[in-house]
Amino acid sequence: MITVYVENQPYPVEPGDRNLLAVCLSLGFDLPYFCWHPALHSVGACRQCAVKLFKDESDTQGRLIMACMTPVKDGMRISIADPEAAAFRAGVVEWLMVNHPHDCPVCDEGGECHLQDMTVMTGHVRRRYRFTKRTHRNQDLGPFINHEMNRCIQCYRCLRFYRDYAGGRDFDVMGWHDDVYFGRHADGALENEFSGNLVEVCPTGVFTDKTMKPHPVRKWNLQTAPSICVHCGLGCNTLAGERYGKLRRILSRYNPNVNGYFLCDRGRFGYEFVNSPRRLRQPCLRGADGDRPAVGPAAAVARVAGIIRGGKAIGIGSPRGSLEGNFALRELVGPDRFFHGVPDRELELVRLALALARQGTAPLASLQEAAACDAVFVLGEDVTNTAPMLALALRQAVRHKPAELATRQRIHAWDSLAIRDAGQQAQGPCFIATADQTRLDDIATATYRAAPDDLARLGFAVAHALDPSSPDVPNLPPDLAAWAQRAADGLKAGQRPLVVAGTGGASAALLPAAANIAWALIKAGRPAQLCLTVPECNSLGSALLDGGGLESALAALRQGDVDTVVVLENDLYRRLPAAAAAELLAARHVIVLDHLATATTAAAEVVLPAATFAESSGTLVNNEGRAQRFFQVFVPEDGIRASWRWLADLIVAAGRAPAAPWRNLDELLSALSAAMPVFKDLRAVAPPADFRMDGQKIPRQPPRYSGRTAMTVHRDIHEPQPPDDADTPLAFSMEGQPGHPPPALIQRYWAPGWNSAQALNKFQQEVGGPLQGDAPGRRLLAAAAGAAPPYFADVPPAFAARAGEWLFLPAHHIYGAEELSSVSAGVAQRAPRPTVTVNDGEAERLGWAEGREVQVSVGDTVQRLPVKRSAQLPAGVAALPAGLSGQPWLPLPAWGKISTPSIPPVGGASATLRSMPSLRSTSSPASAPSAHSANQAPVPPGRRPGLQAGSSPSVREVPA
C-alpha cells in the first residue's frame, strides 16, 4: 500500500499505474470531471478535475494540477478543498456553461445529468454571461438517438467512445475553437451498432434516447429493476424502467464480468415489444364458432386442465423463455414429453457448445475475458450481428497492442490520447474467417472468405499448424495452408489467445474446429479461451434440460400418442418450415403461452398471456453458462402472468400435483436445483426473496417517485396497497432500504450529489472495478480440470459448388433478425430489406445487376428477392436473411436455386410468393414513429458569420 495525503489526512491506496482522479473517486471524494470516463480513461480535455498538489508538508503554496492526468505516487499531498482549486473548478464550469442553453426542464437528461451534478458540485450557481449563445443545427441521427448540439460542453467523450472504443467512422468532430460540432457529415442514422451508449457517455443532453421521446419520464419517476437483456445470447445486464404500465427505457447495468459499462443498440432499443399493440393481455379461448373471446384466468386454466388431464400432451419449450418457464412446462407434460422449441440441428449445435465447455480444457470466455485477450481468431461467426457486444469486446482486445507499445515508451495505461498517438495504426492480431465480409473486418490482421465447410477446414488447419498431432486437413491448397500458418503464428504470439465461433456460422464442423485450435494452443502452453455464441438469451440454459428438438416433437405427434401441444413463448413459424409448423399446430388441442400475437398464437385453441422479462422474474443462462436473474419491473394490469405461474396452476388443475408445486420463485428454484445437479447453484444467482437490508425490502421506486397517490385516482380515490412481490427482495414501492443493495439487486444508480448514471462510481470497490458485494450471477459450467480430450477428427470435405445450385447460408442482422426486438419501432426501422446476396463475379456472369429481382427456391419455398452483390462471398454460396420479419423460415444452410423470373412481379420489389400468415408482418417500418422534430434553430443574427472559423455543419448550407 502507498499513502496519499488528501487535506493532510493519510489514505492507503493500492500501488499501481493509476491517475489521481480515479484514486480520489475510489476513495469516495466528490471531485468533478467530464472528459474522463472509467472505460475511456484520461485525455485532460475539460480541465474540471483540478486539485492542488503540494511538494511536501512545508509547502503551503502548492500548484494546480489536473487530477486525471497525474499519476498517483507514494506520499503525494493534495487538496481538493483548497480555495484556489475550488475557484478554478467553478470557473471551468462557468466557461463550459457559457453556451449551454440551460434548458433542463425540456431536456430528457434533466434529473440525471452529469453536467447538472457537476455544476452544483462546483458551486457555480449564478450565471454572469449575458450575451448571445452559440447555437447549432441538429441532425437527424436515426431512430435511436436524439441530437441537441446546443447542450454540448465539448468534452469529446462521444467521439472517444464512438470512434476509438466502438470503431465508428461516420461520426466525428467538426469545426474548432468555441464552434465545435459533434455529428455526422450529413443527416442520417448513426451506423455504429453501439451508438446508444452515447446516451450514457454524454455527460449532458446532447445525445438522448429517441425511443423514449414518445413516452418521456424523469429518472425519479421511473420504477426500475435489474434485468438481463433478452435479445441475444450474451446476457448483458440492464436496468429496465417503467411508469404508468409502460416500459420506458433500458440502460446499461454495470457488470464487470459481462457487459461492463455498455450495451448494443438492439439491447438498448429493442425493449418496446413490451408495449406493443400486439401484446396478448388476456387469456383467450376459442369457442365453437371459431371466435376467441377473452376470458378470466380461472376459466382458461379450467379449460386447459380439462385438455391436459387426457394425458396426451407434449410441451414445446423456448430458447427465449426463462429456465423457470421451460422447467415448469417440463414438469407439466413430463420430462419425456418435453421438447425444445428449436430445430434439432440448432439444439445439437448448442449442445455441442455445452459439451465443449464441459469436456474441454479451454474455458468459455466471458465478455470481459474476451476483451482482455490479445490475439483473436474468429471462425465462421459474424459476431457484430449475432452477438453484438462480443464485437465491441474484440475491438478492445486488439487495442492491447498499442497500449503495450505505449507502455514501452513509459506512457501511462490511462493516458488514452498518448496511447492513441504512440500506437498509431498498431493493432493486435485478429484473424477473421467468415463466409462474407463482416463489420469487424477493419480490425482484422487478415480475413478469409469461404463456404462454411472450408472455413472449418481452415480451422482444423490452424490447429494442425499449432500442434501437428491434431488432425491434418487433406488436400489443403497451399495458399490456405500459408494463411493457416500465419494465423497459428499470430495466435501463438499472444499471451491470451481467444477463439470465437458459434451457432450462427451454419456448419456443425466449425465448433469442433474452433475447439481444436483452442486445445492446441493450450497444449502449446497458451492460456487460450473459447468464446462460443448461441442464438438466443436462454439457448444454453434451456438446452441443459433433456429433450429433443422440434423435429422430435413432430415425430412424437406423428406417432399418434399426442393430442395436445403446449407451446411456451415460441412462434413455431420462426423455427420450422410453414408446413411443419402448421402440422404441429394442427394437433387436436393447441395451447400457447406467449407475449405477442403471432402466427402460432393465431392457431391456438387457448392463448395464455405470458409476462415478458419486465413483468416477471426469472433466470437466463448466457453463452458462457452464466446464470443470471432478471427481476420483475412492474405488475401488469391485465391478465398477464409469468409463464411458470400459469403452468403451476395448470399442474394443480390437471391433477398432476395435489397442491401448487411452487408458490414463488424460490420454491421453483429449489425444485430446479434438486432436479438437476447442473442447477445446484441456481439459488445463489441472486439473493432470495426473504433477503432484507436492515429488515427492509429494496424499493423499486426512488424516494422522489411522484404522483403515487394520483396515478390511479381516475379509478379509485383510495391509494391502492402496493402489490406484494413474493418472488424477490425488491418492493413495488418507494418504501424500503435506500442504501446500496448487493450487485444482483442494484435497481438504479444514485448517490447524494450524483443523480446521473455516473453515481455508479459509488457502487464500485474502486472506479472501473468490481461492485461492492458478491458478484451477481453464477457460472454453471466448468471445464473439467486436467481434462485432455482427444482432438475432433471429423474434418469435413472441401466445399464443392454445384452447377446451377447455390448453398444458401443465413445472413444475420443485428436489427430485425431477432424476434422480439424487431417488433420495436426503432429497431424495425433499421432492419435491412430482404435480399439474396450472391458473389459479384457470379452475378456479373449471370447479368444480375444490384437490386435485380430474382426467384429463390429453397425446398418448397419460392420467393422473389432483389440481388445484393458481394465481392467477398465465395462463388457457389449465397446468403439469405435469417429471421427477418415477414420472411419465410428456411432450414439454412440448404441448397437451392436462383432463377430469373419470366413474369414481372405483381407486388413490390420483394413480394414473397409463399407468404407467411398475415399476423407476421405487423412490425413493418411503416408503424415506426415519424422522425422527431429536430430543433433546427436558425443561426441567430448576432452570430459571427463565417466561412472561416471552421464552417461546421451548424452554419453550413448544404447545396441542393
Next chain:
Amino acid sequence: MLTEQEQQAIGEELRHYPQPRAAVSEALKIVQRHRGWVSDESVRDIGAALDLTPAEVDSVATFYSMIFRRPVGRHVILICDSVSCWIMGANPLQAHLAATLGIQPGATTADGRFTLLPCACLGACDRAPALMIDDDLHVDLTLEKLGELLEKYA
C-alpha cells in the same frame, strides 16, 4: 467527381505519406485550388480517394479556417482584425470595405467578385494594418489606398 488533374495531384501527394489519411489536408487544398471551395460532394470524393469517411474528411476540412466549405467570390479578401492591426486602424478599414462592397464580413458580393473575411493575423504586424487578397499581401493600408487596391481585382 474529382477531375483528372485533381486526382493526379492527390495521387502525387499520397506518395509522400505512409498512410493515405495523412494527405487529407493537401487533398482539400488541391480541390480548393481548382474550385475555390470544397463542396459536400468534394468532401465525399476526397474520402473515397483516401479511404476515409466523409465525416473524417469534414472533421479536417472544418477545422481549418482557410478551407472554405461554402462558395466564395472570385477574390477572397482576408482582413486582419488582430491586435496590431486593430491599433493601427483596422476597424475603420474593415467598415469601409464592407460599405464599399455592400456586404458584411463573411459574405460575398452579389456579383461574386469578392468575399470578405476577417482573419486573426497575417504576420505583418510591423506594417499594420494589413490585408490579403487571394495570394497578395497588402500592407500599410489607408482608406485612400483601398479603393485603388480593389480595382486590380476584376
